[in-house]
Amino acid sequence: MRTNGDAELQDYVLTVARQALAASRALAGLTSRRRVDALEAVAAAIRADAARIESENAKDLAAARADGLSPAMIDRLGLDAPRIEKMARAVEAVAAQPDPVGRAIDGWMLPDGIRIEKRRVPLGVVAIIYESRPNVTSDAAALCLKSGNACVLRGGKEAMHSNLAVGQAMTRGLGDADMPPNAVQVINTPDRALVPLLLARDEAIDLVIPRGGESLIRAVVEQSRIPVIKHYTGNCHVYVDARCDADKAERIVVNAKLQRTGVCNAAETILFHRDVAASLIPRIGAKLREGGCEIRGCPETCRVLPEAKAATDQDYAEEFLGPTVAVKVVASIDEAIAHINQYGSRHTDAVVTEDMGAADAFVTGVDSGNVMINCSTRFSDGGVYGLGAEIGISTDKLHARGPMGAADLTTYKYVVTGSGHIRES
């Protein structure tokens, strides 16, 4: 069903929101075992529907080719049997994670015997607005189900057929496990007018997570009356301190910049303390250039590394997402911290140092969700941290920061138990 016209779209959004809220109430009362069974049924249904998902995906691919999408985007969009199997396995991996719901995160007794418990509970309804690959559809749904939330999934129009096919399989899986079928709803229209209507439904939706380019995220923040957790991609730094181990510095810088360049936890700017600039910039610069990396440096960098181009201020703000790096010499760790807090995106920043005082100052001073000491920025990842699947890496400070797993999709309630207690004053 495609919706046409504002009233019809509004009706559709209201229905989706109301169904999600009702499903979330039903989910809140289910045991951990029921949710695990549901995830396993969803994985089985994705496997059983693999051929149909692939043929629906072929429609998206044909349209993408006709629209002249880049080969990289077409590759991201494409699903084949191994990728669909990977989606099913990711759902099973989420099922196998520890259950965050019901966990007592704190608890104490008041002097008169009242018992207070702070207990993890699902948020309720989570909306995810994304531009990414079709596997986000099943990953996000799995994390929401694991944490007892209903979800509304709004993918990009390029992947509409694929997302709906994955959604259909998931709905059937939910039915097989006798779960509320509206626990997962995939939006069925590419109409852009839907997004602001959805973002106005704060009576039903508890959280919005936009995943995609910065313009998408900014648009959601502008329009939303629902709390948003932002997952901006990363402008990550490595700061090479005066008292560093040169081998570690080389290894970490090269890994952070080049091990995989198109990802949010790759480094974009390397800062060198002036005391080691002359010795390390040429050495590490040579390694980076060997790896195919273009270097844009400050004047001091260009002096010791003549192959470097001059960096502009914009280069320091840039997330290259490719084999380009900005390099800057700083006079002190304080200058490094100030640079990172000015240009960074609060995602992940690393220091290479053998000096405990410098490490402490860096950890305290850098206002980012992940601060790495003597290891690569590339480790900043929910899978690596052991959170299981991640819904993304929050660059916000409220609610959840850094990699977000199922536990970050919960809230808590205070459960206060007395035996007839009343308040006297």
Added chain:
Amino acid sequence: MRTNGDAELQDYVLTVARQALAASRALAGLTSRRRVDALEAVAAAIRADAARIESENAKDLAAARADGLSPAMIDRLGLDAPRIEKMARAVEAVAAQPDPVGRAIDGWMLPDGIRIEKRRVPLGVVAIIYESRPNVTSDAAALCLKSGNACVLRGGKEAMHSNLAVGQAMTRGLGDADMPPNAVQVINTPDRALVPLLLARDEAIDLVIPRGGESLIRAVVEQSRIPVIKHYTGNCHVYVDARCDADKAERIVVNAKLQRTGVCNAAETILFHRDVAASLIPRIGAKLREGGCEIRGCPETCRVLPEAKAATDQDYAEEFLGPTVAVKVVASIDEAIAHINQYGSRHTDAVVTEDMGAADAFVTGVDSGNVMINCSTRFSDGGVYGLGAEIGISTDKLHARGPMGAADLTTYKYVVTGSGHIRES
């Protein structure tokens, strides 16, 4: 200084925001001891300035009388020596609380030896927009300083002289303790055009907490690009279950409704299971009426309690904040839960029951920050819970729910320590 004109106001807001950000960076590096010393110096300065604060307060009181404010509002606005002493003591009480900053809230090792720590850190800059009494100025500043945050305080225009006098004392106290003086800034203009300008400064301000009437909170949510934690006042319920202890039910209902009626954790609607309606509504209704309470009931209630007026649908949505109560008979606990989730404000709701299954169903089903079993809704309070002072009671689900203390004004960062580790895959 009063600001005039849009450009001047914009300049003022930019300066305040920039100063707050700079102060927050300085605060992040200070030890717990330094922050405690600062709070003690602030308390001493408020004490030392008591006469001046009282004389500035007299100007606000004179204006309030000239403007014809209600006696209740004038009483809330007024400061005298005992009230100012109470403000100073509240600051000292916050100083004496455990420090939330630096606390390791989780930590583990990865298989290859990388160490991950989730460490509590200040949010950065907190803005509080309030309409309430002048003591909010010192309470909010104390909680922010305790948690290592800079704050921007925007009180109501009725209390402008009082708030600025308290702010001046606090700034002097901060100076005495050699703290960044812009750690606490009190906005010095009543111009309403300032608020949207402040709410646009998301590069500097991390969190906005609006305190006051629902229209203030809604306006802030509409205008803000900064995350908001809402502290709506409460439409709280007591549900008296079929299998309750009648004495506990009477005691709890009367206490929840009448012990103090003008507060957010007072009960506004009482729900009775049909099985106990005929026996308990007349008995508890009589007690409520003895306490001066007007009762608005559903048809079944009016049948067993002829003195009750007929309740309208609006009565169930109303926060009376006075000696009026809505009473409704429900056929089941599920109907009670559905009523609370429809009409309640997610603040605090109580069940009176001896049936463990009913208590569990109520705790799971009611979507509120505080769920009370066999005790009064009046216990929902940061002071009672032992959080020390509270910045309010969050009716949101994201970040912090229920009573918010200093720890709720922090976030965390992942501190990841290796010894030259790089990522291979």
